[in-house]
Amino acid sequence: MRTTKTTSMLACLAAATILTATACSSGGSTAQGGDGIAQSIRVQAINDQTGAVAYAGTGASKGAALAIDEINQQAFLGQGVKISMEQSDPAGEIDRAVSQTTTAIADSEISAILGPTMGQQAAAVAPIVNQRKMPTIFTQAGSQGVVTGDYTFRATAPMESYYDIAMKWLADNKLANLSLIYNATFPTFAALGKDVVPDEAGKLGLKLNQSIETQSTTQDFTGQAQQIAAAKPQAVVMLLTAPQSVTFLQQLRRAGYQGQVVGTSVQSAGNVSAAGEAANGLVYPVDFSSAMDTPEAKKFDEAYQKKYGQLPDAYDAEGYDAMWWLARGIKASNSSSRDGIQQGMTTVAKDGFTGAMGAITFEGNDMRVPGAMVRWENGKETLLQ
Structure with a gap:
Protein backbone atom coordinates (compact mmCIF):
# COMPACT_ATOMS: atom_id res chain seq x y z
CA MET A 1 0.00 0.00 0.00
CA ARG A 2 2.80 2.42 0.89
CA THR A 3 4.51 1.73 -2.44
CA THR A 4 1.30 2.38 -4.36
CA LYS A 5 0.77 5.76 -2.65
CA THR A 6 4.36 6.79 -3.24
CA THR A 7 4.14 5.78 -6.87
CA SER A 8 0.95 7.79 -7.37
CA MET A 9 2.42 10.89 -5.73
CA LEU A 10 5.52 10.67 -7.91
CA ALA A 11 3.43 10.27 -11.04
CA CYS A 12 1.29 13.31 -10.18
CA LEU A 13 4.34 15.45 -9.39
CA ALA A 14 6.01 14.35 -12.60
CA ALA A 15 2.94 15.18 -14.66
CA ALA A 16 2.91 18.70 -13.24
CA THR A 17 6.61 19.05 -14.02
CA ILE A 18 6.02 17.99 -17.62
CA LEU A 19 3.25 20.52 -18.11
CA THR A 20 5.55 23.29 -16.95
CA ALA A 21 8.46 22.08 -19.05
CA THR A 22 6.30 21.67 -22.13
CA ALA A 23 4.87 25.16 -21.76
CA CYS A 24 8.39 26.58 -21.72
CA SER A 25 9.82 24.49 -24.57
CA SER A 26 10.66 25.99 -27.92
CA GLY A 27 8.34 24.09 -30.23
CA GLY A 28 8.59 20.90 -32.29
CA SER A 29 11.63 19.40 -33.98
CA THR A 30 11.95 17.81 -37.40
CA ALA A 31 11.39 14.43 -35.73
CA GLN A 32 8.10 15.55 -34.21
CA GLY A 33 6.76 17.92 -36.84
CA GLY A 34 4.02 16.55 -39.06
CA ASP A 35 4.11 13.37 -41.13
CA GLY A 36 7.11 11.82 -42.79
CA ILE A 37 10.27 10.21 -41.47
CA ALA A 38 12.99 12.50 -40.15
CA GLN A 39 16.63 11.92 -41.09
CA SER A 40 17.57 11.69 -37.42
CA ILE A 41 15.40 9.77 -34.94
CA ARG A 42 16.39 9.80 -31.27
CA VAL A 43 15.33 7.19 -28.72
CA GLN A 44 15.92 7.50 -24.96
CA ALA A 45 16.68 4.27 -23.10
CA ILE A 46 15.66 4.50 -19.43
CA ASN A 47 16.55 1.17 -17.82
CA ASP A 48 18.78 0.05 -15.00
CA GLN A 49 22.45 -0.24 -15.90
CA THR A 50 23.47 -0.67 -12.26
CA GLY A 51 21.77 -2.24 -9.26
CA ALA A 52 19.81 -5.43 -8.61
CA VAL A 53 18.20 -5.77 -12.06
CA ALA A 54 21.01 -4.30 -14.13
CA TYR A 55 21.24 -7.59 -16.04
CA ALA A 56 17.80 -6.90 -17.54
CA GLY A 57 18.43 -3.23 -18.35
CA THR A 58 21.90 -3.69 -19.85
CA GLY A 59 20.69 -6.65 -21.88
CA ALA A 60 17.74 -4.74 -23.32
CA SER A 61 19.98 -1.82 -24.28
CA LYS A 62 22.60 -4.06 -25.90
CA GLY A 63 19.97 -5.87 -27.92
CA ALA A 64 18.38 -2.57 -28.97
CA ALA A 65 21.78 -1.19 -30.00
CA LEU A 66 22.34 -4.21 -32.27
CA ALA A 67 18.93 -3.71 -33.86
CA ILE A 68 19.70 -0.03 -34.46
CA ASP A 69 22.94 -1.01 -36.21
CA GLU A 70 21.00 -3.30 -38.55
CA ILE A 71 18.18 -0.83 -39.16
CA ASN A 72 20.63 1.92 -40.08
CA GLN A 73 22.90 -0.30 -42.18
CA GLN A 74 19.97 -1.69 -44.15
CA ALA A 75 18.53 1.79 -44.69
CA PHE A 76 15.30 0.17 -43.49
CA LEU A 77 13.65 3.55 -42.99
CA GLY A 78 15.12 5.17 -46.08
CA GLN A 79 18.49 6.34 -47.32
CA GLY A 80 20.28 8.51 -44.80
CA VAL A 81 17.73 7.91 -42.02
CA LYS A 82 19.50 7.11 -38.75
CA ILE A 83 18.13 6.02 -35.39
CA SER A 84 20.26 6.81 -32.33
CA MET A 85 19.79 5.81 -28.71
CA GLU A 86 20.85 7.64 -25.58
CA GLN A 87 21.13 5.91 -22.21
CA SER A 88 19.84 6.82 -18.74
CA ASP A 89 20.24 4.74 -15.58
CA PRO A 90 17.50 4.89 -12.92
CA ALA A 91 19.66 2.54 -10.81
CA GLY A 92 16.69 0.77 -9.27
CA GLU A 93 14.99 3.96 -8.05
CA ILE A 94 11.41 4.90 -8.94
CA ASP A 95 11.88 8.64 -8.54
CA ARG A 96 14.92 8.63 -10.83
CA ALA A 97 12.99 6.74 -13.50
CA VAL A 98 10.18 9.29 -13.26
CA SER A 99 12.61 12.22 -13.43
CA GLN A 100 14.44 10.80 -16.45
CA THR A 101 11.13 10.14 -18.18
CA THR A 102 9.89 13.70 -17.66
CA THR A 103 13.19 15.03 -19.01
CA ALA A 104 12.89 12.88 -22.13
CA ILE A 105 9.29 13.92 -22.74
CA ALA A 106 10.17 17.60 -22.44
CA ASP A 107 12.87 17.17 -25.13
CA SER A 108 10.99 17.52 -28.40
CA GLU A 109 13.84 15.77 -30.24
CA ILE A 110 13.14 12.47 -28.45
CA SER A 111 10.70 10.33 -30.43
CA ALA A 112 10.28 7.32 -28.12
CA ILE A 113 11.43 5.76 -24.86
CA LEU A 114 12.77 2.26 -24.24
CA GLY A 115 12.18 1.04 -20.67
CA PRO A 116 12.17 0.92 -17.72
CA THR A 117 12.55 -2.81 -16.99
CA MET A 118 11.64 -2.78 -13.28
CA GLY A 119 7.90 -3.21 -12.75
CA GLN A 120 7.53 -0.54 -10.05
CA GLN A 121 9.38 2.02 -12.16
CA ALA A 122 7.31 1.15 -15.24
CA ALA A 123 4.02 1.43 -13.33
CA ALA A 124 5.08 4.89 -12.11
CA VAL A 125 5.93 6.26 -15.56
CA ALA A 126 3.09 4.57 -17.52
CA PRO A 127 0.39 7.16 -16.65
CA ILE A 128 2.83 9.97 -17.40
CA VAL A 129 3.81 8.78 -20.88
CA ASN A 130 0.17 8.06 -21.74
CA GLN A 131 -0.90 11.54 -20.62
CA ARG A 132 1.86 13.25 -22.57
CA LYS A 133 1.58 10.91 -25.59
CA MET A 134 5.15 9.60 -25.56
CA PRO A 135 5.41 6.11 -27.10
CA THR A 136 7.21 3.95 -24.55
CA ILE A 137 8.31 0.34 -25.05
CA PHE A 138 8.86 -1.58 -21.84
CA THR A 139 10.88 -4.77 -21.57
CA GLN A 140 10.44 -7.05 -18.56
CA ALA A 141 8.21 -4.94 -16.22
CA GLY A 142 5.76 -7.81 -15.90
CA SER A 143 3.56 -6.31 -13.19
CA GLN A 144 0.06 -4.88 -13.57
CA GLY A 145 -0.41 -1.20 -14.40
CA VAL A 146 2.24 -1.05 -17.13
CA VAL A 147 0.44 -1.47 -20.46
CA THR A 148 -2.38 0.91 -19.61
CA GLY A 149 -3.00 3.12 -22.63
CA ASP A 150 -2.38 3.76 -26.31
CA TYR A 151 1.20 4.97 -25.80
CA THR A 152 2.48 2.11 -23.62
CA PHE A 153 3.86 -1.05 -25.23
CA ARG A 154 5.56 -4.12 -23.75
CA ALA A 155 8.11 -6.21 -25.66
CA THR A 156 8.26 -8.98 -23.07
CA ALA A 157 5.53 -11.59 -22.94
CA PRO A 158 4.13 -11.91 -19.40
CA MET A 159 5.50 -15.07 -17.81
CA GLU A 160 2.03 -16.44 -17.16
CA SER A 161 1.22 -16.26 -20.89
CA TYR A 162 3.67 -19.06 -21.72
CA TYR A 163 4.20 -20.89 -18.41
CA ASP A 164 1.67 -23.50 -19.54
CA ILE A 165 4.43 -25.11 -21.61
CA ALA A 166 6.26 -25.96 -18.38
CA MET A 167 3.17 -27.63 -16.94
CA LYS A 168 2.61 -29.53 -20.18
CA TRP A 169 6.24 -30.68 -20.07
CA LEU A 170 5.63 -32.11 -16.59
CA ALA A 171 2.53 -33.94 -17.82
CA ASP A 172 4.29 -35.28 -20.92
CA ASN A 173 7.09 -36.62 -18.71
CA LYS A 174 4.61 -38.19 -16.28
CA LEU A 175 5.76 -36.07 -13.34
CA ALA A 176 2.33 -35.83 -11.76
CA ASN A 177 2.91 -35.36 -8.03
CA LEU A 178 4.12 -31.81 -7.41
CA SER A 179 5.32 -29.51 -4.67
CA LEU A 180 5.22 -25.75 -5.22
CA ILE A 181 7.27 -23.01 -3.57
CA TYR A 182 6.69 -19.41 -4.59
CA ASN A 183 7.50 -15.84 -3.62
CA ALA A 184 4.09 -14.47 -2.67
CA THR A 185 5.20 -10.84 -2.50
CA PHE A 186 6.63 -10.78 -6.05
CA PRO A 187 3.56 -9.99 -8.23
CA THR A 188 4.44 -12.24 -11.17
CA PHE A 189 5.24 -15.22 -8.97
CA ALA A 190 2.20 -14.60 -6.77
CA ALA A 191 -0.06 -14.81 -9.82
CA LEU A 192 1.66 -17.95 -11.05
CA GLY A 193 1.65 -19.63 -7.66
CA LYS A 194 -1.91 -18.78 -6.65
CA ASP A 195 -3.66 -19.10 -10.00
CA VAL A 196 -1.73 -20.29 -13.07
CA VAL A 197 0.11 -23.34 -11.70
CA PRO A 198 -2.89 -24.73 -9.75
CA ASP A 199 -5.23 -24.15 -12.70
CA GLU A 200 -2.89 -25.77 -15.23
CA ALA A 201 -2.22 -28.68 -12.88
CA GLY A 202 -5.95 -29.30 -12.60
CA LYS A 203 -6.43 -29.23 -16.37
CA LEU A 204 -3.57 -31.68 -16.97
CA GLY A 205 -4.39 -34.10 -14.20
CA LEU A 206 -1.35 -33.19 -12.09
CA LYS A 207 -1.56 -33.27 -8.29
CA LEU A 208 -0.36 -30.22 -6.40
CA ASN A 209 0.17 -31.84 -3.02
CA GLN A 210 2.17 -29.08 -1.38
CA SER A 211 2.18 -25.29 -1.79
CA ILE A 212 4.59 -23.17 0.25
CA GLU A 213 4.57 -19.36 0.26
CA THR A 214 7.72 -17.32 0.94
CA GLN A 215 8.47 -13.61 0.97
CA SER A 216 10.92 -11.46 -0.98
CA THR A 217 12.87 -11.04 2.24
CA THR A 218 13.33 -14.80 2.73
CA GLN A 219 16.98 -15.76 2.39
CA ASP A 220 17.20 -19.07 4.25
CA PHE A 221 15.12 -21.97 2.88
CA THR A 222 16.39 -24.73 5.13
CA GLY A 223 13.00 -25.43 6.69
CA GLN A 224 11.09 -25.30 3.40
CA ALA A 225 13.69 -27.49 1.68
CA GLN A 226 13.43 -30.14 4.38
CA GLN A 227 9.63 -30.02 4.24
CA ILE A 228 9.63 -30.55 0.48
CA ALA A 229 12.27 -33.29 0.57
CA ALA A 230 10.24 -35.14 3.19
CA ALA A 231 7.17 -35.05 0.92
CA LYS A 232 9.13 -36.79 -1.89
CA PRO A 233 7.37 -35.13 -4.85
CA GLN A 234 8.13 -36.20 -8.39
CA ALA A 235 8.86 -32.58 -9.25
CA VAL A 236 9.19 -29.21 -7.53
CA VAL A 237 7.89 -26.02 -9.15
CA MET A 238 10.15 -23.17 -7.97
CA LEU A 239 8.92 -19.58 -8.41
CA LEU A 240 11.67 -17.57 -6.75
CA THR A 241 13.91 -14.62 -7.58
CA ALA A 242 17.37 -15.31 -9.01
CA PRO A 243 19.28 -15.00 -5.69
CA GLN A 244 16.61 -16.96 -3.81
CA SER A 245 16.65 -19.79 -6.32
CA VAL A 246 20.41 -20.26 -5.94
CA THR A 247 20.08 -20.66 -2.16
CA PHE A 248 16.96 -22.81 -2.36
CA LEU A 249 18.45 -25.25 -4.89
CA GLN A 250 21.56 -25.74 -2.80
CA GLN A 251 19.57 -26.29 0.39
CA LEU A 252 17.05 -28.56 -1.36
CA ARG A 253 19.83 -30.84 -2.60
CA ARG A 254 21.45 -30.87 0.83
CA ALA A 255 18.09 -31.89 2.27
CA GLY A 256 18.30 -35.00 0.12
CA TYR A 257 15.93 -34.20 -2.74
CA GLN A 258 17.40 -35.27 -6.08
CA GLY A 259 14.24 -35.10 -8.21
CA GLN A 260 13.18 -32.70 -10.96
CA VAL A 261 12.95 -28.96 -10.35
CA VAL A 262 11.12 -26.61 -12.70
CA GLY A 263 11.94 -22.91 -12.55
CA THR A 264 11.19 -19.78 -14.57
CA SER A 265 12.96 -17.54 -17.06
CA VAL A 266 14.40 -15.67 -14.06
CA GLN A 267 16.95 -18.49 -13.84
CA SER A 268 18.02 -17.96 -17.46
CA ALA A 269 20.92 -15.83 -18.69
CA GLY A 270 23.22 -17.71 -16.33
CA ASN A 271 21.47 -16.32 -13.25
CA VAL A 272 21.37 -19.81 -11.70
CA SER A 273 25.02 -20.62 -12.33
CA ALA A 274 26.03 -19.67 -8.78
CA ALA A 275 24.12 -22.73 -7.53
CA GLY A 276 26.77 -24.94 -9.16
CA GLU A 277 25.97 -28.64 -9.42
CA ALA A 278 22.75 -28.13 -7.46
CA ALA A 279 21.29 -26.44 -10.55
CA ASN A 280 22.13 -29.27 -12.96
CA GLY A 281 18.98 -30.68 -14.54
CA LEU A 282 16.85 -27.61 -13.77
CA VAL A 283 14.31 -26.97 -16.54
CA TYR A 284 12.36 -23.79 -17.20
CA PRO A 285 10.38 -22.00 -19.92
CA VAL A 286 11.90 -18.97 -21.63
CA ASP A 287 10.82 -16.45 -24.23
CA PHE A 288 14.28 -16.76 -25.81
CA SER A 289 17.44 -18.83 -25.44
CA SER A 290 20.58 -18.95 -27.54
CA ALA A 291 19.88 -22.71 -27.68
CA MET A 292 16.81 -22.05 -29.87
CA ASP A 293 17.32 -23.28 -33.42
CA THR A 294 14.97 -21.18 -35.55
CA PRO A 295 16.57 -19.29 -38.45
CA GLU A 296 15.76 -15.95 -36.81
CA ALA A 297 17.28 -17.00 -33.48
CA LYS A 298 20.43 -18.28 -35.17
CA LYS A 299 20.77 -15.08 -37.19
CA PHE A 300 20.41 -13.02 -34.02
CA ASP A 301 22.95 -15.21 -32.20
CA GLU A 302 25.53 -14.72 -34.94
CA ALA A 303 25.04 -10.96 -35.15
CA TYR A 304 25.16 -10.57 -31.37
CA GLN A 305 28.33 -12.64 -31.06
CA LYS A 306 29.96 -10.61 -33.81
CA LYS A 307 29.16 -7.34 -32.02
CA TYR A 308 29.70 -8.34 -28.39
CA GLY A 309 31.81 -11.51 -28.46
CA GLN A 310 29.32 -13.58 -26.45
CA LEU A 311 26.00 -15.37 -26.79
CA PRO A 312 22.82 -13.34 -26.23
CA ASP A 313 20.24 -14.01 -23.54
CA ALA A 314 16.52 -13.34 -23.26
CA TYR A 315 17.00 -9.72 -22.13
CA ASP A 316 19.10 -9.00 -25.21
CA ALA A 317 16.48 -10.57 -27.49
CA GLU A 318 13.70 -8.52 -25.90
CA GLY A 319 15.54 -5.25 -26.52
CA TYR A 320 16.36 -6.33 -30.06
CA ASP A 321 12.76 -7.19 -30.95
CA ALA A 322 11.51 -4.05 -29.19
CA MET A 323 13.64 -1.82 -31.42
CA THR A 354 8.77 -12.73 -36.69
CA GLY A 355 11.71 -11.71 -34.53
CA ALA A 356 14.54 -13.24 -32.54
CA MET A 357 11.97 -14.67 -30.11
CA GLY A 358 10.02 -16.38 -32.90
CA ALA A 359 6.52 -15.73 -34.24
CA ILE A 360 5.50 -12.70 -32.19
CA THR A 361 1.85 -11.84 -31.68
CA PHE A 362 0.15 -9.30 -29.44
CA GLU A 363 -2.80 -8.82 -27.16
CA GLY A 364 -3.36 -5.13 -27.65
CA ASN A 365 0.07 -3.56 -27.14
CA ASP A 366 1.33 -6.49 -25.06
CA MET A 367 3.68 -9.03 -26.66
CA ARG A 368 3.11 -12.79 -26.82
CA VAL A 369 5.70 -15.39 -27.87
CA PRO A 370 5.68 -19.19 -28.36
CA GLY A 371 8.27 -19.78 -25.62
CA ALA A 372 10.54 -22.81 -25.29
CA MET A 373 11.63 -25.24 -22.59
CA VAL A 374 15.33 -25.44 -21.79
CA ARG A 375 17.50 -27.46 -19.44
CA TRP A 376 20.42 -26.05 -17.45
CA GLU A 377 23.36 -28.44 -17.31
CA ASN A 378 27.01 -27.76 -16.54
CA GLY A 379 26.82 -24.04 -17.16
CA LYS A 380 24.70 -23.85 -20.30
CA GLU A 381 21.18 -24.16 -21.64
CA THR A 382 20.05 -26.88 -24.02
CA LEU A 383 16.75 -26.92 -25.85
CA LEU A 384 14.15 -29.51 -24.83
CA GLN A 385 12.18 -30.85 -27.77
Missing part, protein backbone atom coordinates in the same frame (compact mmCIF):
# COMPACT_ATOMS: atom_id res chain seq x y z
CA TRP A 324 12.61 -3.67 -34.56
CA TRP A 325 8.98 -3.26 -33.48
CA LEU A 326 9.61 0.48 -33.24
CA ALA A 327 11.28 0.61 -36.67
CA ARG A 328 8.47 -1.37 -38.26
CA GLY A 329 5.99 1.02 -36.65
CA ILE A 330 7.73 4.06 -38.12
CA LYS A 331 7.73 2.45 -41.54
CA ALA A 332 4.07 1.40 -41.26
CA SER A 333 2.89 4.93 -40.51
CA ASN A 334 5.56 6.67 -42.58
CA SER A 335 6.06 8.99 -39.63
CA SER A 336 8.68 9.34 -36.90
CA SER A 337 6.53 11.74 -34.88
CA ARG A 338 5.36 10.49 -31.51
CA ASP A 339 1.81 10.12 -32.76
CA GLY A 340 3.05 8.42 -35.92
CA ILE A 341 5.09 5.91 -33.92
CA GLN A 342 2.12 5.13 -31.67
CA GLN A 343 -0.14 4.55 -34.64
CA GLY A 344 2.45 2.53 -36.54
CA MET A 345 3.38 0.26 -33.63
CA THR A 346 -0.31 -0.40 -33.00
CA THR A 347 -0.73 -1.35 -36.66
CA VAL A 348 2.25 -3.71 -36.53
CA ALA A 349 0.89 -5.32 -33.36
CA LYS A 350 -2.36 -6.25 -35.12
CA ASP A 351 -0.50 -8.49 -37.59
CA GLY A 352 2.54 -9.42 -35.49
CA PHE A 353 5.97 -10.18 -36.92
